[in-house]
Amino acid sequence: RKEVEQDPGPFNVPEGATVAFNCTYSNSASQSFFWYRQDCRKEPKLLMSVYSSGNEDGRFTAQLNRASQYISLLIRDSKLSDSATYLCVVILYNNNDMRFGAGTRLTVKP
């Protein structure tokens, strides 16, 4: 089993749609979680951290479920500019070994 698993997609949605991605992780000792965004032929960029209580940043909402060992990302009112690959990232406590999921590709269409 991979340490971090994501549905690769692609997710093709119309503008204005709400879309959600899930990511599961295998190591219960994982302590920190992030969502990164990667545009085609660009570097990964931090989108948002994921906190235990869940957190929201504009149209983006991230949640963590430790019992089931998954994190989620919800994008509301999707824009064309949201088209990208979204990478789920987990790191172990006191360890800088970040493990990336393979990414979920999102395409938002007019």
Place this chain on the structure above:
Amino acid sequence: DAGVIQSPRHEVTEMGQEVTLRCKPISGHDYLFWYRQTMMRGLELLIYFNNNVPIDDSGMPEDRFSAKMPNASFSTLKIQPSEPRDSAVYFCASSFIGGNQPQHFGDGTRLSIL
């Protein structure tokens, strides 16, 4: 503020040649990471440094790969001799103190070995 700076942006070379990739982390960051990304394998951590000291190099694929960090503002990743299967995008990333800080990536080096 300057981000992580990598050079070169692109490198095309023939197999068997030595390849050197360079990275300047964000000033003040004390962790530096080297990653490789391919379509088949995704993003893979190769090695990371803390305060210029290599901590975990278990991701380095084989002895042909080596990495150094002679000071806090510079690191290199060398491949010698290079092979076509080394073709990938190589990213350098750095992060601030603490084990749970997000990493900031450079633009990457697109390496093609012919």
